[in-house]
Amino acid sequence: MAVHYRTKAIIFKKQDLSDFDRVFGIFAFDFGRLDLHAKAIRKINSKLKSGIDIFYLSEVEFIRGRSKRMLTDAGVLEKNNNIIQDVQKLKIAFQISEILDKFIKGQQQDKEIWEFLIDVFGKLNNPQLSINNKQLILCYFIWNFFAVLGYKPEISKCAVCQGKLNPYNIYFSNKEGGVICKKCLYADKEAEKINSDVVKILRLILKKDWQVVSKLKIEPASQNLFDIMSNNYYNHILSIFSFK
Ligand SMILES: [Zn+2]
Structure with a gap:
């Protein structure tokens, strides 16, 4: 049986x-x-x-x-x-x-x-x-899901030199897997300039602090940067998986 x-x-x-x-x-x-x-x-x-x-x-x-x-x-x-x-x-x-x-x-x-x-x-x-938070849920899912899969981005220090980040000069590098400083831009010419608000949103999302994330008042420009960064990171991880 x-x-x-x-x-x-x-x-x-x-x-x-x-x-x-x-x-x-x-x-x-x-x-x-x-x-x-x-x-x-x-x-x-x-x-x-x-x-x-x-x-x-x-x-x-x-x-x-x-x-x-x-x-x-x-x-x-x-x-x-x-x-x-x-x-x-x-x-x-x-x-x-x-x-x-x-x-x-x-x-x-x-x-x-x-x-x-x-x-x-x-x-x-x-x-x-709320309506705003519906879209945020998708970002919450994507970043934390990739973290579980072993692709948690470095956001507390420069992913290349490990140095302290200057909030006015920060970039996100898919290739280096996180935020990098201006000095380390040589390591990834495609890194995109971001701002400290974007890093803050990402930090709260990765902490899974939904109570705070869901109440954030995000400037449209930062929201836009964050959406682009999330989308680019998604495509980058997808390309890694496609080769596996
Ligand atoms: Zn650096």
């Missing part, structure tokens, strides 16, 4: 297959990333249907088939309804989903990633989340 595995999981991807089947991309507490095949789940009388869907936190049970894992039972723990019903939040959830899909390939239990995903989806599902 087949062994039944049971675990809690965050569902971050779903894809319809033929014959009313569907495959879910999940991040499971006990196993990390897995794909689960749900047989005939799109049929009207499927008993699996109510327990699992995109962005649910579910308890799932599965068996290992010859080539794939088959879902045998699913019970919902949290539907994250507030994400599903808000177009902007849903867009951010799909961006997070895409990042997970790109960066987490193999099956490996990771409690740090698990707790971080519970944290992020919990914040995104919060009905009190």
Whole structure:
């Protein structure tokens, strides 16, 4: 008889297959990333249907088939309804989903990633989340997710010479993995000039101090710099992963 595995999981991807089947991309507490095949789940009388869907936190049970894992039972723990019903939040959830899909390939239990995903989806599902903070959640996710993957940027001293930073002359270098001083610009000609506000936002984000981050009044110019820097760092890390 087949062994039944049971675990809690965050569902971050779903894809319809033929014959009313569907495959879910999940991040499971006990196993990390897995794909689960749900047989005939799109049929009207499927008993699996109510327990699992995109962005649910579910308890799932599965068996290992010859080539794939088959879902045998699913019970919902949290539907994250507030994400599903808000177009902007849903867009951010799909961006997070895409990042997970790109960066987490193999099956490996990771409690740090698990707790971080519970944290992020919990914040995104919060009905009190303001419009400004919706976009900030994505940056909060990206920087802290990369930190968990081992790409936490250096922000407290120059990433090249380790010297003290002068707040009026600071640059962000993807290549050197953090903030660098003017003297060290030779090490990365593509480093972008940033300001001390940007470093402050990043420091609070990496401290996961959401209480403070969510109340920050950010100047549009700094917000713009921060968004560009986040986007560039994302593309840089993605290029590293693409070569792995
Ligand atoms: Zn330096």
